[in-house]
Amino acid sequence: MAKVLVMHGPNLNLLGTREPEIYGHTTLADINEMLVRRGNAAGVEVDCYQSNHEGALVDRLQAANHNYDYIIFNAAAYTHYSVAIRDAIAAIEVPVIEVHISNIHQREAFRHTSMLAPVCLGQICGLGVESYLAALEAVIYKLGLHKKEQTR
Ligand code: CA2
Numbered sequence: 176m177a178k179v180l181v182m183h184g185p186n187l188n189l190l191g192t193r194e195p196e197i198y199g200h201t202t203l204a205d206i207n208e209m210l211v212r213r214g215n216a217a218g219v220e221v222d223c224y225q226s227n228h229e230g231a232l233v234d235r236l237q238a239a240n241h242n243y244d245y246i247i248f249n250a251a252a253y254t255h256y257s258v259a260i261r262d263a264i265a266a267i268e269v270p271v272i273e274v275h276i277s278n279i280h281q282r283e284a285f286r287h288t289s290m291l292a293p294v295c296l297g298q299i300c301g302l303g304v305e306s307y308l309a310a311l312e313a314v315i316y317k318l319g320l321h322k323k324e325q326t327r
Pocket residue numbers: 185186187189190191192193194198249250251252253254274275276277278279286
């Protein structure tokens with residue numbers, strides 16, 4: 176079975192509790208549940224991980240190498256300045272899709288730069304929590320699993 180790891184960076188554990196005008200009302204548990212369900216329907220096992228700590232995120236990326244087909248990663252604020260996370264993504268063979276709930280390009284100038292984008296397969300941002308679902312949909316297509324679903 177294909178395996179996808181969804182990773183969430185600092186403060187995303189607060190989703191749905193604060194700043195709903197930017198990040199919406201959906202909780203992190205809701206997002207993870209949506210992704211696991213969509214994945215399972217397509218034949219993809221989805222594991223989810225959140226940490227507020229840079230080193231823990233680096234450790235998880237390293238541990239994921241050779242164990243997952245894709246990683247969907249919202250590195251939150253680390254996106255904009257973490258060389259350690261960028262290096263960890265570059266060091267593993269698993270393709271990483273960068274996601275953001277908000278459109279980082281429409282926000283403050285410091286959010287316009289992603290340290291991670293150059294070492295990621297692609298970036299999806301600004302679609303709300305559906306950014307994660309769009310990334311998973313892309314993975315399902317890339318794995319060729321959308322075809323199987325049509326014939327079920
Ligand atoms: O839009 C995104 O998904 C971000 O990755 C979210 C990060 C932000 O630093 C990035 O620039 C864009 C912030 C995550 C903080 O999440 C919170 C959720 C609820 C309440 C407070 C913070």
